[in-house]
Amino acid sequence: MHNYLDFEKPVADLDSQIIELKRISGDEGSLDVSDDIARLEKRSRDALIDLYKKLNPWQKTLVARHPDRPHCVDYLSRLITDFTPLAGDRYFAEDHAVIAGFGRFNGEAIAVIGQEKGADTQTRLKHNFGMARPEGYRKAVRIMEMADRFGIPVLTLVDTAGAYPGIGAEERGQAEAIARSTETCLRLSVPLVSLVIGEGGSGGAIAIAAANRVLMLEHAIYSVISPEAGASILWRDAARAKDVAQAMKITAQDLKSFGVIDTVVEEPTGGAHRDPEAAIDAAGRAVSAAFAELAGLDGPALKRERRQKFLAMGRDLKV
The missing domain is CATH 4.10.860 (DNA Excision Repair, Uvrb; Chain A)
Structure with a gap:
């Protein structure tokens, strides 16, 4: 069932x-x-x-959060061979909300950084529901810099409601860590492709998604704030999350029309949770095509293209 x-x-x-x-x-x-x-x-x-x-935007939000939806570890096990995870940020601690390491994609070396929510109570607690602390973003920076040094392309898998807002995280420089991770994305000299597989929440997502190509699954969402948090700020009423979801244009289809993302990856009928293997395979083909588009660009061209992509967002917008 x-x-x-x-x-x-x-x-x-x-x-x-x-x-x-x-x-x-x-x-x-x-x-x-x-x-x-x-x-x-x-x-x-x-x-x-x-x-x-x-599906309306709120219904897509529910699908994006479905507990049976394939998570980062599922994509890693199906798409990446010889994956070797690396732990710790070399400053403070290991953050299990971010899984990062090196492996092979289609036989070629690749660095992978993904946010993991967990699939049951035990793993959700272990991975902190995919909400990274500063050390998670600093680990991401460490892996990206290592990949850059050795000329290895980077793939990021985005699935988080947002960065962890706890006191300890703020004390250890959450905002600086997110900003540093975003900056590292933008200055990489290797191809960077990001895939939003569930929720793309605020700075917690963009920190690993300032990429040459941003892909989204058909029923994923990507927004500056969660619908519930937006409703709480605007109306002091989280129950109005449906209204915020509609107004914020958080669906893959809307974001593609605005130029915020590049590709919408079709999901199986009824969502990725109904046929995870087919959904992951479709995502793998889209990621492969994205890397193929970037294969002929050198470091300066990749940086220039990435920079122009983000500077162009919001310009020449027909509302």
């Missing part, structure tokens, strides 16, 4: 009927209900396709 979101109730009801018919068919072997099952399965597929064609 899937973990159904609230707006998926019509599909959940149909799938419950299918399960019940299959149970009856199994208990009473003489009863042939295969035609009924096939009819309901078609209705369920059609209902799912129809629902996901018309």
Whole structure:
């Protein structure tokens, strides 16, 4: 059984009927209900396709946060071979919210930096729900600088509600660490591709996503603030998050039209959580195409292109 979101109730009801018919068919072997099952399965597929064609920004936010959605570790295990994680920022500590290291992508050396939310209670606590502390961003800087030194392309996987806002993180220079990581992205002399796989939240995301190419999964979100936090600031009412999600233009489709991202990666019908392997494979093909586009550029050209990409955002905007 899937973990159904609230707006998926019509599909959940149909799938419950299918399960019940299959149970009856199994208990009473003489009863042939295969035609009924096939009819309901078609209705369920059609209902799912129809629902996901018309998702509003808040519904996309829920899909982006779905607990079964593939996370950073899933992308690493499927796309990256010979991955060797490196720990610590050489200043303070290891931050498990950021996974970083070196491996091979399509047989070529690559540096990978990703934000990991965790898949169950134990791993969510270990990875701090994907919310990095300063040492996480300083670790990212260490890996990017190492990749730059050895001429190795960098791939970043973005999935965070935002940087960790705790007192300790602020005491250790959270803002400076985010700024330094963003600066490092912009001055790399190697290709940098970022893929938003779930949530791209505020500075916590841009710190590893100031890239030559920014890709987003079809139902991911990318915003300056979470809808709930925005609603709390504007109206002192987090319940109005749906209104903020609509107003902020946080979907991949809107951001592509504004030039904030470069590519929207299609997800399987019903979201990446329904077929993680297909979603990861599609993302892998898009990442491969992005690196192929950058292959002929030297260091100064890569830096210049990256700089111009971000300077151009918000200019010549037709509203």
